[in-house]
Amino acid sequence: MFTKHYAPEELEKRVIRKSDYTACEEAFVDTCLPGREGKKNYCIIGAGVTESDRQVVNLREPHGFNVGGVSLPTGKINSLHSHLTAEVFLVVRGDWNFFWGHNGDDGEVVLSPGDIISIPAGTFRAFERVGSDDNFMFSFLGEDDPGHVTWSNDVIEQAAEYGIYLSKDGMLIDTSKGQNIAAGIEVLKPLSTEQLLRYNRTSPAEMAARIYNVNRSAGRSEAFADCALAGGAKQYHMIIGEGAHEFGNCRAHILNPHAFSLGAITAEPGNGFLAHSMNVPQVLVVGEGRWRVTMGQESFDIEVEDTVSIPVGMKREIQCIGDQAGILYQAYGGNQRVTLDWSTEVLEALGTAKDTYSPQPICNDNRYSIMAA
Ligand SMILES: [Fe+2]
The missing domain is CATH 2.60.120.10 (Jelly Rolls)
Structure with missing residues (x-):
């Protein structure tokens, strides 16, 4: 990319x-x-x-x-x-x-x-x-x-x-x-x-039916390939739209098209997303805790209410830091499902190669549960 x-x-x-x-x-x-x-x-x-x-x-x-x-x-x-x-x-x-x-x-x-x-x-x-x-x-x-x-x-x-x-x-x-x-x-x-x-x-x-709260809802621990790797443990909440997800029976709480998707993760310190990129704009908003966002070679520590825009195609790592669990919201441009492009190191840790890696498509039936907006 x-x-x-x-x-x-x-x-x-x-x-x-x-x-x-x-x-x-x-x-x-x-x-x-x-x-x-x-x-x-x-x-x-x-x-x-x-x-x-x-x-x-x-x-x-x-x-x-x-x-x-x-x-x-x-x-x-x-x-x-x-x-x-x-x-x-x-x-x-x-x-x-x-x-x-x-x-x-x-x-x-x-x-x-x-x-x-x-x-x-x-x-x-x-x-x-x-x-x-x-x-x-x-x-x-x-x-x-x-x-x-x-x-x-x-x-x-x-x-x-x-x-x-x-x-x-x-x-x-x-x-x-x-x-x-x-x-x-x-x-x-x-x-x-x-x-x-x-x-x-x-x-x-x-x-x-159009209201959601991460603290009152169960996230999914198996939504991404890196969840099984050291540093990748997290709970993922699909709040609006297809967003980004790879595994599990994921369905967003609100599915009608918004022109963007909204998800959230909760993670303990030391965990988050391992290195990957994606082909849509991504915006992070800190809900709770402290997080470290690495874009390319540059790392930035962010706190509650801070916002980060990660460029399309940029390699990124996202980690909860500090001493308490965090909530991080992620918005993705477009209505389409977002594909994560894992780094070579992550794919090696998963025991697979880039050309053979294929996330399992689960949510592809477009059953919009709410009136179109
Ligand atoms: Fe308004």
């Missing part, structure tokens, strides 16, 4: 630490409304759906999906809105009340640290923080360009009262700050009843 050469400083830029995340408090039209201000939006990988040209993006390189984050002040709400793609939240700190539906009353659920929720495209959703001031969630949006946010009518109507509009490509125009609606620019209007009725309704049972 051809791999571009990366200088150490180029790799260092792909190790995006929690302290590198940069908040934008005016990323969305609703932050100008009373009771909605102060929302912090982060764009870690890709620009996501930010509506502000002042948003800092840590890494713009296309991955097939976007990774961002959000935190909210006490008593504030992230307004009802919908996306054209799947949106997945990984709760890291704080408790959050999610509610959804055209009027936000189709269902609600309180999520806590470790919970992951995949909200179908075309479903109006909102969330508010409950409890602790200390709060943060990662958010994942499918595709390189997830398009623009569709806000509920009350947001568009209230914003207009303040002189704030959104262009059809989803950028803010704040006439109260002297910006003008340029000739030829159309601004978004409230949805008609007919348009609104085209949006999804998602029952509480359907939404409940």
